[in-house]
Amino acid sequence: xxxxxxxxxxxxxxxxxxxxxxxxxxxxxxxxxxxxxxxxxxxxxxxxxxxxxxxxxxxxxxxxxxxxxxxxxxxxxxxxxxxxxxxxxxxxxxxxxxxxxxxxxxxxxxxxxxxxxxxxxxxxxxxxxxxxxxxxxxxxxxxxxxxxxxxxxxxxxxxxxxxxxxxxxxxxxxxxxxxxxxxxxxxxxxxxxxxxxxxxxxxxxxxxxxxxxxxxxxxxxxxxxxxxxxxxxxxxxxxxxxxxxxxxxxxxxxxxxxxxxxxxxxxxxxxxxxxxxxxxxxxxxxxxxxxxxxxxxxxxxxxxxxxxxxxxxxxxxxxxxxxxxxxxxxxxxxxxxxxxxxxxxxxxxxxxxxxxxxxxxxxxxxxxxxxxxxxxxxxxxxxxxxxxxxxxxxxxxxxxxxxxxxxxxxxxxxxxxxxxxxxxxxx
Numbered sequence: 287x288x289x290x291x292x293x294x295x296x297x298x299x300x301x302x303x304x305x306x307x308x309x310x311x312x313x314x315x316x317x318x319x320x321x322x323x324x325x326x327x328x329x330x331x332x333x334x335x336x337x338x339x340x341x342x343x344x345x346x347x348x349x350x351x352x353x354x355x356x357x358x359x360x361x362x363x364x365x366x367x368x369x370x371x372x373x374x375x376x377x378x379x380x381x382x383x384x385x386x387x388x389x390x391x392x393x394x395x396x397x398x399x400x401x402x403x404x405x406x407x408x409x410x411x412x413x414x415x416x417x418x419x420x421x422x423x424x425x426x427x428x429x430x431x432x433x434x435x436x437x438x439x440x441x442x443x444x445x446x447x448x449x450x451x452x453x454x455x456x457x458x459x460x461x462x463x464x465x466x467x468x469x470x471x472x473x474x475x476x477x478x479x480x481x482x483x484x485x486x487x488x489x490x491x492x493x494x495x496x497x498x499x500x501x502x503x504x505x506x507x508x509x510x511x512x513x514x515x516x517x518x519x520x521x522x523x524x525x526x527x528x529x530x531x532x533x534x535x536x537x538x539x540x541x542x543x544x545x546x547x548x549x550x551x552x553x554x555x556x557x558x559x560x561x562x563x564x565x566x567x568x569x570x571x572x573x574x575x576x577x578x579x580x581x582x583x584x585x586x587x588x589x590x591x592x593x594x595x596x597x598x599x600x601x602x603x604x605x606x607x608x609x610x611x612x613x614x615x616x617x618x619x620x621x622x623x624x625x626x627x628x629x630x631x632x633x634x635x636x637x638x639x640x641x642x643x644x645x646x647x648x649x650x651x652x653x654x655x656x657x658x659x660x661x662x663x664x665x666x667x668x669x670x671x672x673x674x675x676x677x678x679x680x681x682x683x684x685x686x687x688x689x690x691x692x693x694x695x696x697x698x699x700x701x702x703x704x705x706x707x708x709x710x711x712x713x
Contacts, residue, residue, distance in 0.1 A: 340427050341369035342398075344377070346420060346442035355415065355451040355542075358388055363406040363423060363442060367398040376426040377406055384413045412448040414542045415591040420444045449591055450546040485509045520561045520576045520621035522612060523548055523586075527568030527593055528600040531629040533655055540628040540655045545590045547653045547701045548626045552586045554707070555624075564589055565607055569596030573611045576621075601625065601637040605644065621647070625696075628653040630688035639695045648696035651707070652689070 342365055349360035365377050377394040381387065390408025398404060412418055421443060427436045485498055488508035496510040525548045533540045548564075555562045561576035564586050572589050574582075604625075623646050627634050630652055642648045689710055692698045698710045 340367075340372060340436065342367055342372070342375070342425060342427070342440070344423055344425070344440045344442045346444040348420075348444050348446050351445065352447045352449065353412070354449050355412075358409045358411050359446055360407065360409050361420070361444075363394075364403055365394070365398070365406075365425070366403040367400055369400065371400050372398040372427055374428040375404075376428070377404075378424045378426075379406065379408075380421070380423060381410065382418055382420055384416070384418055385410045386413065412446070413537065414539065415448050415450050415545050416594070417445055417447050417592055420446075447591060449587065450542070450549055484512045486512055520563070521555050521624060522563040522565060522576065522608070522621060523552055523555075523624045523626060524601065524604055525564070525566045525568075525590065525593070526601050526625065526627035526629075526634065527566060527595040528633075529568075529595045529597045531600070531627055531631060531634065532595050533628055539595075540653065541595055543653050543655050543703065544626060544628050545593075546703065547651060548590055549587055550701070550706070551624060551626065551651060552583060556583050562586065563612060565604070565611070566590065566593040567599045567601060567603065567607075569594040569598070571599050571603075571607060573607065575612070601627070601634050604637055605641060622649060623647065624649045624651055626651045626653065628655055630685065630692065635688065635691055638692060642695040649699065650692045650696045651699045651701055652685075652692075654685075654700050654702045656685070657702075 344363060344365045347362045347364070350357075353359055361379070363377065363379050365375065367375075375394075375396055375398050379392040381392065388409045388411050392406070392408060394404060394406040396404045422439045422441050424437070424439055429435070485501055486509065488497065488502075488510050492510045496512075498509045498511050501509045525544060527541065527544065532544070552562050552564070556578065561578055562582070563576035564572070564574040566572040566589060572593055574586060574589055577585075604623075608623075623641060625634065625638060625648065627650070630650070634650075638648050638650055689698055693710070700708045700710055
């Protein structure tokens, strides 16, 4: 920063030069330049005793912290002037990845008096299920003629979570008809009670909560209630979010389809009376022990939407995770494994064969995204007409070959957003 003494000397030198030019040229050219120079110096805070100090703060508010796919989010970014007057302020927000602008603008330009505030509003839509974090915004303060400028960044954190569209509707019976086999085998482990059957004499080892106190007091002996055995399979859904197993074209990714399929599968299995666990593979392994009920279903959904694709953990590590985190299911091998993948490659096929050879009941769910891939290709104009049709035929031929291989070691299903689950066969 230039000292005050130097600023005053510079001002006197410029004024003296202007007067000297006017005297020597016998014209007012030099004197006419003096007011312009003074205005420019004033815009640069010269000859004030010190430069202006500005204090501004920003805060962010989102219309709702949780939304369903297709809903829009209103973002409000408020800037407050806590210092002296500001001639011109430019506020620019930065959109995080996975967010598109639907209405409004991310730039605000205004003047702010001391103690006043201004709000920037715009609407966005989220592309994929998951957590989206808004962070810093850029603030630029300028003088009246924009000759002086200060730039800095301010943090305004806020988060919003996007859920799949299936959260807002129930899974129809027709869509889950292929999974009607589930829920017919007795569970190996103790759970809740469904239906009262009879009373009997109390024996050592019976739980106190099963004692029928009214009948015991009336008959003078301790009686316990018998309940209908709870039936269901212990199911573990394995979600493949390995980066190379997720088809991607431009901004489109199969991640949202895989998450929607896994959620609908969990919904259908829990609705059929099964305990359902979860193992997500990708950037970081995530797990959830088998459980019942709508609360457990919501926990599964939360784990799915925050899971991210990665390049480390794939289906080749499934058996190691089952041995470490699902000890009972691994030891008894009486449960059912559902492997959800969008790319039936050789690595998935080898993993399913290994699990089937170790005694697990394997079910492979293939997420069909060929239609979405062709739409994404058409939008990018990467292929059109005959070449696009030929590419789809080749992809379907490869997919059919993998399906024939999976049928030898597991029950295989195909899932699409339009038709739901369709069983393709199995041994």
